[in-house]
Amino acid sequence: MRIRSKLCAVLAAAATVAAGLTTLVAAPADAVPATIPLKISNNSGRAGPAYIYNLGTNLATGQQGWADADGNFHAWPAGGNPPTPAPDASIAGPADGQSITVRMPKFSGRVYFSYGQKLVFKLTTGGLVQPAVQNQDDPNRNILFNWTEYTLNDSGLWINSTQVDMFSAPYAVGVQLADGSTKTTGHLKSGGYKGFFDALRGHSGGWSNLIQTASDGTVLRALAPTYGVEVGALPASAMDDYVNRVWSKYSSETLTVTPFGDQPNTKYYGKVSGNVMNFTDGGGTVVTSFQKPDSASIFGCAKLLDAPNDLVRGPISRTLCAGYNRSTLLTNSNQPDPNANGFYSDAVTNHYARLIHDRMADGKAYAFAFDDVGNHESLVHDGDPRQASITLDPFN
Structure with a gap:
């Protein structure tokens, strides 16, 4: 399974996340049950269906696969060359203004969400092929979607919002502690979503070329500059x-x-x-x-x-x-x-990172792979989590 962010592999070890962070202290092994609730709330204001996917690595076995709504693990079948369609791992998401609760198992991986249509996943002989929308031919190129990254293990839950690959559909993540309080991160300021794209469009030097739109002109996302350079949208001489x-x-x-x-x-x-x-x-x-x-x-x-x-x-x-x-x-x-x-x-x-941080309500983001240096990342953690949350935020 291809995870681009540097975070997931490090979180799976439940050790030092990155430079500038202190070593995390492990919780007792019995503090974290086999699954915890994951509440997904849709405040997006968008009509139509939403779909949820919980994909990752089973930490007990090292197998790659997906979890259903009850938190049951399903290993991916063997893939092929050319890639073969993956089983439908989608969970019907909440309608606008509604919430659902699913179970989150001990995984290191991603929770994807998409609006309007299901994502396309395929399997190669090396495992899951995840969306790579910098490729114009990727089947998910014209789908509005995003994802969060998380690790749940015997030492607790780490869950973060991420813009390492792209800035797209807005959302926030959270964890509920044993005392009933919550930690959240990832919310944009009021007007932050549109403000980010307006500012990126107004910036010279090729930065506006990072924006991808649908055939009708609807904004889908902005590519991270690493992919902008890769596809020629951003000059290789930018820095x-x-x-x-x-x-x-x-x-x-x-x-x-x-x-x-x-x-x-x-x-x-x-x-x-x-x-x-x-x-x-x-x-x-x-x-x-x-x-x-x-x-x-x-x-x-x-x-x-x-x-x-x-x-x-x-x-x-x-x-x-x-x-x-x-x-x-x-x-x-x-x-x-x-x-x-x-x-x-x-x-x-990195103007992409600058504009993202500027529009985050708490100033925190994962706008590049090591944005956690010095604790500036959009991550929440607890050693005894009672519930995780993902809030699909409005596009304003």
């Missing part, structure tokens, strides 16, 4: 000027990275030499090096900014990725920068 200035600065200065919020004495020191930024530890030993990144590497937090699941290169790379996307590397030589008021202030920045 070049900023990178060149970073390279110039740290040819003579030192960039200090403190990648773990709970380990302030663990620091690495970056210095540019030619086309490489070398990082040394406190003893002066080179621990990892990075080639000069391009826009695709920055927006995708991958390629030349690859972040393996280790304790050195990965954490440094996550911090660099956040610094480039938020354009804080020139204004603060100590990273990660904790001051969100200074994020995205350079003319060359």
